[in-house]
Amino acid sequence: MKVPKPLLIDLPFSEWKLEGLPSYRIAQVRDWIFAKGVLDFEDMSNLPLSLRTKLKDEYHLTPMDLAKEQGSFDTTQKFLWKLRDGQLIESVLIRATEGTQGVRATRLTLCVSTQVGCGLGCKFCASGLDGLKRNLSTGEILGQIILARTKAGKRIDNLVFMGMGEPLANLSALIPALDQILSPQGLGIGARHITLSTSGLVPKILELAKYPAQIRLAISLHGGDDETRRKIMPINDRYSINELFAACQTFIKQRKKMITLEYILIEGINDDLKQAELLAKHAIKLNAKVNLIPYNRVDGLDWKRPSITQIEAFHKRVSQLKAPRVTLRMEKGHDIEAACGQLRLRENTASSQGVKITDLP
Helix, strand or coil: CCCCCCHHHHHHHHHCCCCCHHHHHHHHHHHHHHHHCCCCHCCCCCCHHEEEEHHHCEEECCCEECCCCCCCCCCCEEEEEECCCEEEEEEEEEEEECCCCCCCCCEEECCCCCEECCCCCCCCCCCCCCCEEECCCCHHHHHHHHHHHHHHCCCCCCEEECCCHHHHHHHHHHHHHHHHHCCCCCCCCHHEEEEEECCHHHHHHHHEEEECCEEEEEEEEECCCCHHHHHHHHHHHHCCCCHHHHHHHHHHHHHHCCCCCEEEECCCCCHHHHHHHHHHHHHHHHEEEEEEECCCCCCCCCCCCCCHHHHHHHHHHHCCCCCCCEECCCCCHHCCCCCCHHHHHHHHHHHHHCCCHCCCC
């Protein structure tokens, strides 16, 4: 069987030997990829033709192709990427307009996937319905950012690793990707603009606490006590809330950063005011931000989002109890299946029924 060519952006810069090329040539290749977003050696016009041919023969440069796009240029966009082995992953590009006194600017946030599917089985999430297929490579993580930036036509301001998969379950590929994202020679995105979300892998939170950059950490909590949380998050059977918060306190102490408690509101499961009180108590103890997110419905799951009245009552109660900072995020992209894994799940289902991507409405 033919061995596939290595993907160049899987490699850290220190391993870009490129057959003894002088450093200025390597810098030119790096600039084409990370500054200009060019993922085709043929288009690197300041390289000799012989070098372009040689690089093309030895390395693969494009980690994925765009299989489908939903949304529009001035709204939330969702990208379905087809990887080199045929697997599908998603990224979501979210636009937010900010500013005052007539000065307005659009900031772009990209939600990035780290795995094909997910093995943690969170009960509300489409990503895990089909299980974990594999981890993404470093280049497949970076490729989402480079290609989404090209689609947007401008710089990505913020990255959130809370797309498909559990980011901390793939730290071996994610940390090298972060190194290149943060590097001025790479994508040059500052650490304070990067958020990693975790369902609560305690040992990996402790490992991440040692990473030197001041990246942000978000905890998918979704329940104020063990009994409630395990209905939603099977990982709670491995690591209790107390164990999770102990790891969070270590992270906060070492990184000197506030964390965020993500809390998806699900009707009849975790939306009562007792849970609001527990959530506020946890946030105060950790000095953590709270991000409330009404449930985004997923085909094949019975969960429902609470009524607006209940959502507002929950939000009001957490705020009344003086949690450090509470936001209510009425999510963008509800009409384009922007919750984790929905578009991929739909496409995989359609494919199993003999429907092509282009046949989808």
